[in-house]
Amino acid sequence: MQSWAEILADVQANWLIYASMPFVAALIGYVTKLVAIRMMFEPIEFLGIKPYLGWQGIVPRKAAIMASIACDTMTQRLLKPQDIFGRLDPDQIAREIEGPLLEQVEKITHEVASHYSPGLWEAAPDSVRQAIIRRIQAEAPNIVRQMMVDLKNNIDDMFDLTDMVVRALMRDKRLLNRIFQEAGHEEFRFIARSGIYFGFVIGCVQAVTWALTHSPWVMPLFGGFTGWFTDWLALKMIFYPKKPTKYLGLFTWQGLFLKRRKEVAAEYGALIAAEVVTPRNVLEAVLRGPFSDRLFHMVTKQVQRSIDEQAGIVRRVVMFAVGSRQYRDMKQMIADKIVETLPDTLRHMEGYVGTAMDLRSTLTVKMQELTEDEFEALLRPAFQQDEWILITVGAVLGFLVGEMQVQVMLHLGSIPAH
Incomplete structure (x- = not known):
């Protein structure tokens, strides 16, 4: 053990080394945080030699789990399916797509009639052909209107919101990254900055310990501790305490993520409405999701019923020309053709659907009603998955930087070789 005079002399002789310790520790804290954050999200795909020699970002690697938790x-x-479809007006939907739908109906009618009775259809007076087309067109908006009414009344049987969300997030891992990154962008910034402050304080303790002991293990051990402790503490400070709490009677702290609830709610709501639960994704889920066959069956029945109801005297002409069996086949073909055109036709109502649903406002309001535990669950999963790996990496990097400090001082002759 050195005397105080020896310690003072050593500090004066090597003041630059002592002065550098807090700054090096701050740098360790900052760099290890940046590395930890990057490792959460990058690379998107596995980089290296599978299965163990390499790395893939934790969020992309656990995409299925992350998407399921977020969902x-x-x-x-x-969100509930009723929140999405409850605000849609069937009459307005019919008006939005009336133009393209009537155009499709005319094309389909020409195609089907030419297929089943080509000679008669071409030979028939234009007034008869137009009468058939007009009758089918007149009912087309009613078919759409009734389809929307049936869809709203049976929404749980025809629209799988969970499947739609999971598919959207699994399809685009970068989008999954963005959900966590944008929801927690301030928290990630805090983690990086906290490494500087916490590291500087630990570096001051390191300098005192070094002055007292001159042990070559001080640098790597303190470096490892800095990397580990600053990671652990920063993560804790993001989520805890869940309510404002006073410490030492001097300052009040609340988990940063929970403190930003209103801001996060607005940003999260905007992102989900713009990228995940979009009008296009919703319509795509209805038309191509796991329950789409039920919708198409319903549309087919509506079309066939409408043809029978609206055909009137024209129906007898058609049945006489093609026969009752072919008439049934023709109805089925018309229904099938209309179902085929639905995806393109319904895209014309995306603008109205987006405005009517107003999901951004709905999500923002409902997020602000979440409990602390539910709100925490929006971001916490990104850290919980393999969190120990991130903290361990921070400790290892800190240890290696500390060892580099030792090697520098060995080279300068400030400490004996070990």
Whole structure:
């Protein structure tokens, strides 16, 4: 053990080394945080030699789990199918797509009639052909209107919100990254900055310990501790405490993510409405999702019923020309053709659907109603998955930088070789 005079002399002789310790520790804290954050999201795909020699970002690697967790919160507490379709007006939907729908109906009628009775259709007076087309066109908006009414009344049987959300997030891992990155962008910034402050304080303790012991293990051990402790503490400070709490009677702290609830709610709501639960994704889920066959069956029945109801005297002419069996086949073909054109036709109502649903406002309001635990679940899963790996990496990097410090001082002759 050195005397105080020896310690003072050593500090004066090597003041630059002592002065550098807090700054090096701050740098360790900052760099290890940046590395940890990057490792959460990058690379998108596995880089290296599978299965163990390499790395893939934690969020992309656990995409299925992450998407499921994000989806659970979104669909159980934030959105219900009724929230999406409840505000849609069937009459307005019919008006939005009336133009393209009537155009498709005319094309389909020409195609089907030419297929089943080509000679008669071409030979028939134009007034008869137009009468058939007009009758089918007149009923087309009613078919759409009734389809929307049936869809709203049987929404749970025809629209799978969970499947739609999971598919959207699994299809685009970068989008999944963005959900966590944008929801927690301030928290990630805090993590990086906190490494500087916490590291500087630990570096001051390191300098004192070095002055007292001159042990070559001080640098790597303190470096490892800095990397580990600053990671652990920053993560804790993001989510805890859940309510404002006073410490030492001097300052009040609340988990940063929970403190930003209103801001996060607005940003999260905007992102989900713009990228995940979009009008196009919703319509795509209805038309191509796991329950789409039920919708198409319903549309087919509506079309066939409408043809029978509206055909009137024209129906007898058609049945005489093609026969009752072919008439049934023709009805089925018309229904099938209309179902085929639905995806393109319904895209014309995306603008109205987006405005009517107003999901951004709905999500923002409902997010602000979440409990602390439910709100935490929006971001916490990104850290919980393999969190120990991130903290361990921080500790290892800190240890290696500390060892580099030792090697520098060995080279300068400030400490004996070990």
